[in-house]
Structure formats: structure tokens, C-alpha cells
Amino acid sequence: MSKFIVRGGNVLTGNVKVSGAKNSVLPIIAASLLGEEGVSIIRDAPPLDDVRTISRVLESLGAKVTYDQEVITVDARQLSSYEAPYEWVRKMRASFLVMGPLLTRLGHTRISLPGGCAIGTRPIDQHLKGFEAMGAKIQLGQGYVEATVDGRLRGAKIYLDVASVGATENIMMAAALAEGTTLIENAAKEPEIVDLANYLNSMGAIVRGAGTEMIRIEGVEKLHGVEHTVIPDRVEAGTYMIAAAITGGDVFVEGAIADHLNPVIAKLEEMGVQIDVKENGIRVTAKHPLKSVDVKTLPYPGFPTDMQSQMMALLLKSEGTSVVTETVFENRFMHVEQFTLMNAQIKVEGRTAIVTGSSNLVGAKVCATDLRAGAALILAGLVAEGTTEVSGIHHIDRGYVNLAEKLSGLGADIWRIEMGEEGKRLESSHAVEELPKLKIQTSGV
Template sequence: MEKIIVKGGRPLKGSVRVEGAKNAVLPVLAAALLSTEGTNIIKDVPILTDVYTINEVLRSLNAKVDFDAERNEVRIDASAPLSSEAQFEYVRKMRASILVMGPLLARNGYARVAQPGGCAIGSRPIEQHLKGFEAMGAKIKTGNGFVEAKVDGRLKGARIYLDFPSVGATENIMSAAALAEGTTILENAAKEPEIVDLANYINEMGGRIIGAGTDTIRIEGVRSLRGATHHIIPDRIETGTFMVAAAITKGDVIIENAVPEHNAALIAKLKEMNIEIDDTDAGLRIRAEKPLRSVDIKTMPYPGFPTDMQSQVMALMLTAEGTGVLTETVFENRFMHVEEFRRMNANVKIEGRSVIMNGPSSLQGAEVAATDLRAAAALILAGLAAEGITRVTELIHLDRGYVDFHGKLAQLGADIIRVNDDETADEKEKELV
């Protein structure tokens, strides 16, 4: 069994560079299916298992995909006729696979996509996606583990109001509307930087989208789109994770390739916790030399505090003085990692949609299992601050969203290794003691 072994107690120091954004690259790669001529060249692509999965989905749909991992570049030619069915064997691995539905429906007038998989964080339903497709004239059918959408002729532009500013629904509807007849007005849209990145890419292909990054997006449909070259934005969640890594170890770290305005809510809360953050020419500098103060945090849709940073900041708050409350409003069932924190001697309790922490907890190393992508990172962060040895298993989650996470932490001075089996783990662990 693969595991990461970490010995706590070392302040992190040095520089680290973040990758292209996982949550931006997946919808961009799916939207490449919209182009009927030329080659799409997507740059700054992170080397993640989710990227390999979406590439397999695209290949199964008859797109030509070449992933040059050394150059962090994907080339996609989707000019040939596309299949309309995304098979379960690929889609079950990752819920973002549902993002091919909008492009397929716009291209072929029909899409049949298996119900998505991915992290087990609540129900995360796709009703908002389907509501948008229906508004544009599609007929929806669900059953036997599949979702089908069909339209006679082209999709029609429509005014669509989302009940909740869902990121996935905004991306899927925006992609579908790019080839619709007429204009689509998408209200209460998600405003994340990844939405802006996708809109920029579609516009580079010849689309006409304005308003991305606001709650109202206007998409004027065009007849066809062509291949384009696009650079993926830096990953704000990886940035945030390394900000917390610096803070939880009382370190001094510079994060290269960070975009501070994409993390404004997180930066505000970290400063409130007594952490120094400066935007320098070298990158975003994080210093945590003063005692940490507890704060109250509520996750919200962007530009609010990101749910994808909830578990990492929870780890940090365990080390802070006083009582802190962290409330999750975006997803239900996103506190599965709390039980793993308790195994590390964390003073933490769940009350409804909130977690209450009385700190600082005297964290102790333990064997813990990652429950989802961000929890995997959070448990490693807690291990950096714990006394003794922490072993983190279920790393399949970590590899979905972080490139060489343990290697980057080691580069910053962490006592951390990744091993493939228990025998090797026992040998390597002795080197950390």
C-alpha cells in the first residue's frame, strides 16, 4: 500500500512553484470538443491522474489527444465526427467527466454520459446542468446510470437562472451555449477564476462570451469554433495549500506563479490569524513567526472562502490559540476528515454544518487515511505540525489534484517520504526518526 510518511517539527523555508489549475484544465480540455477545425494546444497542464482520465474520455469520443507531460502540454484535434457516449469505465473515476455533455450536445445534438464519480463529497447533483440544457431546447432522459440529452437541430439561446452558482453547471451551459442559435443569458452564474479561464479559451476559439467572472454571463452562439492555443491559469487551491503549509510549520516560504487576487478571501483570513503575507517580485511570501489566533470561517461560493481550502485551514486552526468555528455551506458531508484529525489527538467536534476547535491541540503522529482529495493534503499538513511520525494512506485521492506534493514539501525542508509498500515504509521510517 502506498503511503506518505512525515515527521513533524521542521519549519518550511524556500521557494515553490505552483502548477496550472486542476479545476481550470478539466473544463478547458472538455471544451476542446467544440472545435471542428484545427488543433487545440493547451499549455501549463498539470500532470494529474484527473488529466489522464479526461484525456481518455476525449479519446473514447474519437478526439485525437497527445499529452506531452515533459512540456505540460496537451494537443487535441476534435475535427473528426465525435461519438456521443461517454462510457462508465472512464466517467466513474471523475465527476468532471460530465463536462463533456455540453460540448457533445452542442456538436452532435445528442449526448449520453454515465453518471459521474470522483470525490465522495455529498450528493453534488447535476440538476442545474440539465435545467440549462432543457432551457435551450434539449430533452433529458435519465436511467440505468446514464444521462441523455437530445435536441432537434441546434440548441437555442435562452435566459437561464441557476438556483445556486454551480461551477460545473456554469461551465457546461456556457460551453453548450457557445454553439447555440441566438444569445444565452446565464444569471446567478459562478464567478470563479476558472470560469473566466474557460470563457477566455472559448473566445480564443472564436466564441463570443462576455461577463465571465460576474453573476451574469452573456453567450452569443456562433456557427463553429476552431482550435486555439491557451495557457491554463495557476492553481489557487495548490497556492492556498502551500500557504497553509508555511503557516502550520512556522515557516518562511515564497510561492512562485501565484495570483493573490484569486485567493483574496483566504489571504484575509490567514492575516486575521496573525500570518504575514506579502506580494513580492519573487512571489507570494508567507511568514508565520507570531502565535496563531483562532478565527471563524464560513465557506461560500467565490469570491467567498473556498470550500476546497476548508480541510487544510482546519488543520491550521487546530494549532491556533482559542476557539475557532469553521462552517461548511457549499457541500454537505465534507467533514469526513475530522475523525482522522481526532486520531491525531485533535480537539475538534462537529455540530451540524460546523466544526468547533479549541486550540491549540497537541497533535500527535498517527496512521490516517485520506477521505478525499483536499483531506489528503490536510492530513499531510497536520503531520508537518504533529509530534512524531504520521502515515497517510489512500493516496489515490492526493494524486487527483496535486503534482509531486511530497516532493515539493521535501524541497522546502519537510521530513517526508513516499513509499510503495509496508516493508519499504518500515525501512524508510527509521531514517526520519
């Protein structure tokens, strides 16, 4: 069980560079399956466990994938399978995003059901409703969903009951090679949807309106591989902005795009944090005390659920009481119990958490219950008295590139301990530069 160890008390200053967006690169890699001609080259692909997982899924389908220096190449000209097995889909829900591309390209696909996970039940009904409207026959059984279509999928008008990011992406990809026009109504508007649409359009697709609630896709007969650079990760950027704010620091978050972070910026400013938007990033300066604010998560352009737990860490150190309402996922308050181990006072009532500010956080042994919960515990550890040990860090490795290195580059006292399967310490170092970098190994590397 590997861990992050954080000793609280340091003020963060300096420059931190944001990596490519996990939530963009995953659908973009999945969309590469649509390229019947040429090879795709995807730049700024972050070296994350999730990227390795989706690469393995593509390899299991017969695509050739290589990874070198944050560049992924995907050669999907020849596919040998239409099935994404449990082994990979269980590791990461986003593996389900290969369903739309496989169905539209091969007319047949079988994917393990992604099931629920820590933050909520996360159904896939809206994905399936979209495919069915386009003429697919869907069968569920033995933990798999199988979809077939006679000939090509047909364009359709699809109203999403919830503005689901994954369903919008899956349907957009399926519609790219369908016959005729598809309209997605109540589509998700996240920047990652726009990035995927840009990628599809450069592959030869015709996608219009991405970033609005109505997306129109004219199906084409063939798509080809292209070069594309992934947008910066707005959640990683937001996490470092909060790291600056919580420690009363002065940090330049290089690569952060302010337009993607409006609700986070608005809340930080409301608290009294100074935000300077520059051409190539955002400078965040904070002097305590900060004011408490209420936060309600919503689909984009509302406050992102993926920033809720990090924001809660900051609210624990602000003056006053805050109300945090989670409307996107029904079970995304698991970090509360872990914060409590650090002396936080938070009361959860249904989807609302009442957070008492000015907490004297104390270091404790805590566990990351999901990806962002892990980041939030590290943020709390930065200002806690004494030492915080965060376990469950495989969650954090899904979404943060070199987190300890980046934070220690800003002056944080944080390091990582690697443990073997039997809990044996493999290596430990206070000098995080000495730690091996996470490497993605896929065939061809």
C-alpha cells in the same frame, strides 16, 4: 495501498512553484471538443490523475490527445462517439463536463450519471435544467443521462438556483455553439470560469461577463482549436501558504495570484501571518502563536470549500477556539475523524465544526477521505509529534503535482511509499528525488 509518510517538526523555508489549475484545465480540455477546425494546445497542464482521466474520456470519443512536458494537444476535428462511459465518469465527476460540448456539437450525447461522492450528493439538476431550457430532450435511465436536440440548441435565459461551477461551465460551453443568445443568471464567478471563457473566446466564441453573476453568450456556428495557458492553481497555492503558516516558516509561493486568493489571504492575515504580495507570487511568513479565526465557506469570492480542511489543520495549531462552517457541500467534514486520530479536539454540529486550538498533534495512521482532506492531513503531519502515515493517496494524486517533492524541497521530512495491489512494497525511498514522476500516458505520447 501507497502512502505518504511525514515526520513532523521541520520549519518550511524556500521557494515552491505552483502548477496549472486542475479545475481550469479539466473544463478547458472538455471545451476542446468544440474545436471543429485546428488543434488545441494547452500549456501548464498539470500532470495529474484527473488530467489523464479526462484525456481518456476525450480519446474514447474519438479525439486525439497527446501530453508532453505539461503541454496537452487535443485534435477534436473528427469525433467517433457521443457517449462518455461509466468507466471514466465514475473516476471523476468533472468527466460530466463533456456533456455540454458533445450535445451542442453533435446534437446527441449519452453520459454516465456521476452520482454522489464522499463530500456530498452533488446533483446535476442545474446542468440539465440549462440544457432543457436550450431545447434539449433529456432522458434518464440505466445510470445514464441521454440528451438530444433537433438541429442546434437555442439560446435561453437560465437562472441557476445555486451558483454551480460545473453547471455554469457546461452551459457556457453548450451555448457557445447554440443559435442565438444565452444568459446565465446567478452564474458562478470562480477564476476558473473566467479562464474557460477566455479559452472559448479565443476559439471564436462570444462570451461576456464571465467572473460576474450574469454571463452572456452569443452562439456562433463554428469554433477552432487555439493555444492557451492555464491559470495557476489557487488551491494548490493556498495549501503551500498554509504549509508555511503551520510550520512557522517563510515560503515564497511562486506563481500564486493574490487576486484569486483574497479570502485565504484575509484569514491568514487575521491570524497574524505575514503576507507579501509580489509580482510573481506570494511570500508567507509566520511566527507562532497564531490567533484563531472563524471561517465560513462560500462560493467565490467567499472562502473556498476546497481550502476548508487545510485551514482547519492550521486552526488546530492556533490559539483559541475557531468555528468552521461548511455551506457548499453537506458532507465535507470527514477529515475531522482523521484529525481526531492525531489527538485533535473538534466537535461537529451539523455544518459547523468547533475547533480547539493549541493542539498537541501526534503522528498516527490516517486516511485521506477526499483530495483536500488528504492535503490537510499532510499539513497536520508536518507539525505533529512523530510520524504520520497518510493512506488513500489516490485522492491526493488527483489534485497535487509532486506533493512530496515540493514539500521536501521546502525542508519537510516527507516521502512516499508505493505499494502494489496486494499491498507489496514496490519501492520506498527517503530521497524523494529518486521516486518516479507521475507520468500521463495517452495515445500519441
